[in-house]
Amino acid sequence: MGTDHTISILTHSFLDGYNHQITKIFAGGLERYIYELSLLITQLGYSVEIHQLSFSEAFETHYEDNKLENVRIVGHQCSNLEHIPELFNKMACEASGQLIYASCIWHAIPYKKGSLGICHGINWDRIELVLDTKNAVRDNVQNALSSLSKLVSVDSHFLTYCRSTSFYTDCEKVELIPNFVDTTQFVPRSSPNKGRFRLLYPRRISPERGILQMMAVADILLEKHGDIEIEFAGETIDGAEVTTAFHFWRNHHPHGERIIHNVYTFHEMKNAYRDADLVIIPTIYSEGTSLSCLEALSSGLPVVSSNVGGLNDIIIDGFNGRLVTPTVARLESVISELIQNPDQRKELAANSRGTAMAFDMKRWQKQWIAVLNDYLT
Amino acid sequence: MSKVVHTMLVLIQDHHDLLMLQQCLASLTKTKNSFCVFFNQGGLSKDALHQELQKFDLSYVILGDGENKGIPFARQKCFEYIWEHRSDCTFITEIHPDMLFPSNWTEPLCKFLEQNSKEPCVSPGILTASGEWHPHQKGTSVVDMPSVPNEIISLLKWLQLPKITEGFVHPVMHRADLLQQVGGYDLNHLKGKQGYEDDYLLLSYFRELDLPYNWKPKVNLQSMVYHKTMAQRMHFTDIEHEANVNLTGLIQRFGKQAVDELNRIHQTELIRSKPAKKVVVLGENTDETCEFGQHAVAVIIETGEEPLKHQGFQKRDLHTLSKPEITIVTHPFWVTKHSELKPSFLISMLNDANDQIPRYFQFYKECLYALSNVIIVNNEEDFFLQSLRYDSVFFIQSTRNPVQNTSLYPFSEKEELLNELFSCYKHKECIQHIRQQQIHRKITVLKRQLKWDVHNEHIIGTLAKYLYLNGDFQEAEKYFFEAFARNVAFQRDDGLLKYYPWISLSQCRQYKLVEAINSFGILAVTDENKQIYECLLNEYNAGRFGTAIAMLMFALGDWLYADQLVREDSTIQSMDLIRNIYLKMKHYLKPATDSSLSVFYQLNHLDQIKLKGEIEELQGEKHRAIHYYLQTACIDELQLDAVVRMQTAESYLKSST
Amino acid sequence: MRPVRKKEGNRLTAIMQVRNEENRFLEKVLQSLTDVVDDMVIVDDNSTDRTVELCKSFSKVKEVVELKESSFHEEWVLRSRLWKEVCKYEPDWILSIDADEMFEENVQEEIRSLINQDQFDWVAFRMYDFWGSTTHYREDEHWNLHKRHSKMLVRHLPGFPYYYLQQEHHVHRIPFSYNALWGSLSDVRVKHFGWAGSMDERRKKYERYKQIDPEGKWGSLVQYESILDPNPNLVEWRNRE
Incomplete structure (x- = not known):
């Protein structure tokens, strides 16, 4: 050619x-x-x-x-x-x-x-x-x-x-x-989750994605809620300080068994959403129209998102998710609220799939x- | 001819005495090439004694006619016989029939006397019938005594230690020529049959041989002998009388001060010190000359692949330990583990070699120093630097440059220092006293050296620093200027940075504040120092002299004095200064006080969380520390370095234990 | 208290030692210094002519210290004395200059910028040996002072020690303790007229050198000999553009 x-x-x-x-x-x-x-x-x-x-x-x-x-x-x-x-x-x-x-x-x-x-x-x-x-x-x-x-x-x-x-x-x-978002790939799960209540952080292990805040929030959440687990689904960069810190943190965590880390391919990613009950997108900066956020919505999940960049185009606070300034205290407070409030989660989740369809x-x-x-x- | 000639007084009063003599001689024959001079004090006739002695493979002679004329008399006769008939011998012992000797027990004693030509005599360690281990563990029964001689002898071998200690016991080995020189037991003074004869001999040595003021008789624990009873069995009705006769003679010869001298001679470290202490060593023991003090039961937690070379140490898992009294940390990363032991006394003893660890070393070193009760450094410049920052800093020269005369003195400098520290670690004044003495000694030596080498910049500069540490600021200033002049004269061109900070400090400590600030100004060529200089002038011109002094002292490295001023002078209000001192000296790692808390609460949010993290980390609370550090990193990403630092320290410790 | 280094308003004091300079370059030198410095302190080494009078006629001369016994043969004593005399006035900067030396023209502002700063404490200049005239300087293997820089201008630093090498001759004009401080090399040139006189004068000087220092203890004998060179290499002085 x-x-x-x-x-x-x-x-x-x-x-x-x-x-x-x-x-x-x-x-x-x-x-x-x-x-x-x-x-x-x-x-x-x-x-x-x-x-x-x-x-x-x-x-x-x-x-x-x-x-x-x-x-x-x-x-x-x-x-x-x-x-x-x-x-x-x-x-x-x-x-x-x-x-x-x-x-x-x-x-x-x-x-x-x-x-x-x-x-x-x-x-x-x-x-x-x-x-x-x-x-x-x-x-x-x-x-x-x-x-x-x-x-x-x-x-x-x-x-x-x-x-x-x-x-x-x-x-x-x-x-x-x-x-x-490919709404045919990312679909709400048909049967309810049978394991522990699972939070999903579907982002890279990287500071701009709010990993540091997420780790600090996880410390508090895991201590406070004995029945939850948190999955970090994202790539690490070898040799980066944040990678070292992430692994060190996990290894020394008193609740380390409830912290999961996986790296998925595009195609496997839908499995992560399938097993999750609540998705956290705590971006600090540098965010467009987040694919992860759209995928979470498409999977019919409630989302806690930071009010950064393009996330504001997708999430309407209290309608299809929660929108917060990404500090440890605020994130923790909103997440805890949602963990304890299944009705609110259900309400938000009800609007998430519909939102995703607009971004098909x-x-x-x-x-x-x-x-x-x-x-x- | 024999190098060693033994002397033994024989008094056989019953079958039991005879059996002991037989066992004793049997063990003595295991050591070859010695000659024995026996003095028959009674119980057996000379022929009967001959008959007994001939059963053993011994060369000997028997003196005495079977009459007990007292110990000094009998021993002196033996000595005189030897001086006359066996003048080729080098060493003379005083042994007893109630002893058991392992083979070649004399060798370490001979060797010690050969290597330390000024020592007139030496004793082996002895084990008594009650299982006490003299002299170094007197008063405590350390072993269950076997009853069979052979078992006792093998136990003796097991108890040998590569150590020299102070003390005096029988048996004793004398240097034949020195014994003759002082005359042995002078019967003109020792007219009593028993008592004070040992003291008489020790005093003779001390006086006649002009031994050092602090001389004490030595015991070489590499040789161990069994001595059944410690006290001579007395059959005299008036023991006290006989002893008094001898004491009178002793005072007659040596004067009244003899009693004080004797007290001092017997004031050995064993009497001064307490029983063994449990010491845990965290890190490598790369120092071959230091076995962490004689009275320490050391448990060493070692990193590195080097096998343990020293006796008496056990390598143990940290978790199996109970609380030690004293912990010695020899590697900065180990400070993160010391909290698991919670010792009452922490000594840091880092090696120079540790400086090669590039990253994070500094942080943990500062933490360690902030927490330490005593800091021992092996680099003199580091000593000066740290002495201005922390209490109780000691300098022991690196073992790679051994000090002279180590062979004359049985302990390495470091062991000696540790021994002293172990014996008084609960008293801060005592530690300060030891340090003062160290500094005084240095000043004396340097002043002497300077007489022969008047232009030696290094000697002058070093002397000035010791003088400063000793509080002689005026003299220190004079020498700093001299060192500076030498530096300039020899065109070394680094004199300003080397001496001007000290000049300024010395002036400041003499309250010559104007001079001190001017000197600081001359030195202030970097932007940072120019800024401080401007502040100093402002404080001075505003009449805030206390603040100016503290600021100057702190900027030039005398943290201790700056800190003291800040605590004592309520006119010092500069929050910046107070905060900087607090942070640099890491006061937050120490138990909180009202004033340290008030500084803490004035810190910004990020610093507060960061310090909380450091406090948790140093207390071994890793997870909590990480949680705080994560929060600091949320504010400033670079703070994540603290977690990487933790990981680095941990993986270092893991890889090597 | 004021700072030991000031970025502005520095007072510059010249120091000079003189001895029987009346009929040489002294007047010209003092005149030229008047434009450059704020004041001057002079030590007169037992002059027998009208030198002292001449000095005192310049208003910027603050003090002339008159020595009744000559220290000519102990130059370091003279240098130390001069230093001590000027320090009592606590000047900001000290210019150590001789009675036969002059800055080239129009350097007043440059000198000010050299002292009104807080980065360095001494300044060195290139010194040219004029030979037989005030139009040419000498340049050869023995006469090349102008290829190096000589310290002449220093900041007065309170409490800073000063030492002079205890030499009888050819003593550095600045205390050698200043070597420990930071300095600057300037492009400004200094004219030295010590050899600018007649052949006769130079011969006298030569004889004096040989008398004071017959073994070349304080200087080089070869250089002393070269004073008599009948055909020295002379270079014409050019003023700056």
Whole structure:
């Protein structure tokens, strides 16, 4: 296939380049997004090529599974995150197709004019992040808006951010396409849970996802409620301090037998929801329209979510979940309340599936096809 | 010819006495190459005694005509015989018929005297019929005594210890030439039949040989002998009278102060010290010269793969231990375990080598030092640094550079110090006294060295630091300036950083505050110090002198004095200073007081939780510590490092135990 | 109390030792210093001419200490005396300069910026030996002082000890304890007119050197000999742009 029929997706992560396990896709939201997008593109008759970063050596490989065929993947060696702008430039130069800048939109990337970009949410919404950095991001976003033909945003917050901090004239420059959930995959369980009451944290073991708060909350919950257990379903990064701390914490926990840790593939993830009674999404910063949150809703579960980023687009407090500022005390209080109140849980769960239907994958595909058709012609 | 000649007084009064003599001689023949001089005090005729003695493989001579003329007389005759007829012998013993000797029991004694040429005599350790182990465990029965001589002898071998202690018992081995030099028992003074003859001889040695003021007779526990009875059996009706005659003679010769001298000679550490203490050592014992004190029943919890080299130590699982009196920590990570033992006294004795552990060492070292009752360091510069921060810091030179004369003195410096500490650890004044003495000795030695080496910057600087620690601030300041001058003269160019902090400190301690602040100003070239300097000037100009002094002392490392000022001077209100002292000295790890609590409650939220975490961690409450640290990490992600630190320490301890 | 280092308002005092300078460069030197320093303290080493009078005619000369017995043969005594005399005024900065030395022109502001700071405590300058005239300086293997920097300007630090090497000749003008402090090397040049006079004067100086230091104890004999070199390498002085 010639250049005309290839689309090159530039991203910092797809295959697991953190642990150099480049035969599998890293289990994060961004990676799933790119996977689904690639599927869609191939369905439109284009071939897909992905350029990503590798935190060990550079690589070039092909990925395929039963749905996605023969995707060329190039891993560009990255030793320092400050090199991201140059590395994206390198990817753009080496790419053989039309470009989609699929991550790192807040970096000072020298874009190829007229390309398409995706913003997966605001990740500079960390309250203690220094002002200089926040100001630099504003400039970088302005640059992206000036250079790219279109920017797809997964949540309404980035759209508002652009409108409020940048100058541009094209009202359709930022296209809001909320994230998706495959409501056929994630379905409410048919029979009630027979084991202990289970809390599920379906996120990476990573500080921005609120793992530290979740661990501290777990200490209190496990002490307070003798009949609950907590599952942490998410990847760890080898060698990261938080990974060490997480394992050390578990090993020394007086209720360690009620703390479960599993890493699931995309396809296994539905099992985690099936066994859960309550889902906690305690994100601290950097959240778009959380796939996990949508999956939890689609699985008919009550959700306790932080009021961060795109989660505010999905959860209406008291209707389909609980929305809290992610401090240990507030999270613990709301979770304890829900643990002790089955009626409230039932009420929330009753609205969750319906919410998820509004984010069904088919809607997402339709919106993206329109954007792609526009871009490719 | 024999190197060793034994002397024995023989008085056989019944069958039992004879049996003992036979058993004794049988055991003595196991040691080859000795000659015996017997003095017949009665009971058997000379021929009858000959007959008895010929049954054994012994070379001997018999003196005396069977009349009991008293101990000094009989012994002196033996000595005189030897000096005349066996002048080639090196060592002379005084042995008794109620003893049992393991083979080659004389060897360690000879060796000791050969290696310590100034010691006139030495005794082996003895085990008595009641199972007491003299002299070092006098008063407590330590073993059940077997009745068969052979079993007793094998028990003796088992009890041998590679130790020298102070004390005097019979048997005793004298250096033949020194015994002759002092004249042995002078019968002009020792006219009584028994009593004070041993004291007479010891005093003769002490006076005639010009032995060191604190000399005491030694016992080499590598040799053990069984001595059935401790007291000489007396058949004189007037024991007291005979002894008084000898005491009068003794005073006649040595004067009245002889009694005090004798008291001192017999004031051995054994009398000074209490029975053995249970000491637990946490960490490696890499120090070959230190066996953790003589009166310690040491249980060592060791890391590393090195097998234990020392006798008397057991390697044990921490959980099986009951509460020890004293815990010695030799590796900073072990401080996290000490709480499981809750000792009443904590000694830290870190090795220099520990400094090579790159991460987290500092934190645990600071915790350990904050909690320790005594800190022993083996680096002199570290000693000065820590002495300004903590009470009761001692410096013992690293064993890799052994001090001179160790062979003359049986204990390593470290063992000696530990022995002293063990005997008085409950009294803080006593520990301070030992430390003062150490510092005084150093000052004396350094001043002497300086006379011969007047331009030696190192000696001058070191002397100045000891003077500072001794409270001689004016003299210290003078020497610091001198050291600085030498440094400049020899173009070493590091004099400012090396001496100016001390100059400023010394001036401050003399209340020469203007000079001290100016000196600080000269030193203040880094941004941090410039900032402190500005504060100092502000405090001074506002008339808050107490705050200025405390601030300066703290900035230059004299935490102890700064802390004392803050506690005693109510005009010092600077919260920053009070808080910094509290945090640096880790007061929060110690039992809370009203004032420490009030500082705690003024800390910000994050610091409060962090300190709670550290308190829990040092008390061994890992899970609770993690819970606090997690909460700090929720505020500041970097705080997660504390959990990684815990994990690092734990995996170190796990991998090596 | 005031800080030992000030970033502004520093008072600069020059110190100088003089002896029979009337007919040499003294007047020119004092005139040029008047533009640079705030005041001066001078020690006169038993001059027999009108040197003292000349010094006193300059208003910035705060004190002339007149020694009735010459310390000429014990230079370190003279240097220490001078230092002690100036310290009693507690100056902020001290410029140690000789009666035959001058800064190049238009450096007043530069000197001020060198002392109005709190980073370093001494400044060293390049010193040029003018030879036989005030237009050329000498440059060869024995005469190259200007290739190095000489400490001349130092901060007065209260309580800081000062030592001079107990030498009779060629004593450093700054106490050597200042070596322990941080300093700065300046591009400002200093003209030295000690050799700028006639051949006759130089020969006299040579003879004096040989008399004071016949064995080359305080200096180099080869350098002493080179004073008489009939064809020294001379370089023309150029003013700064």
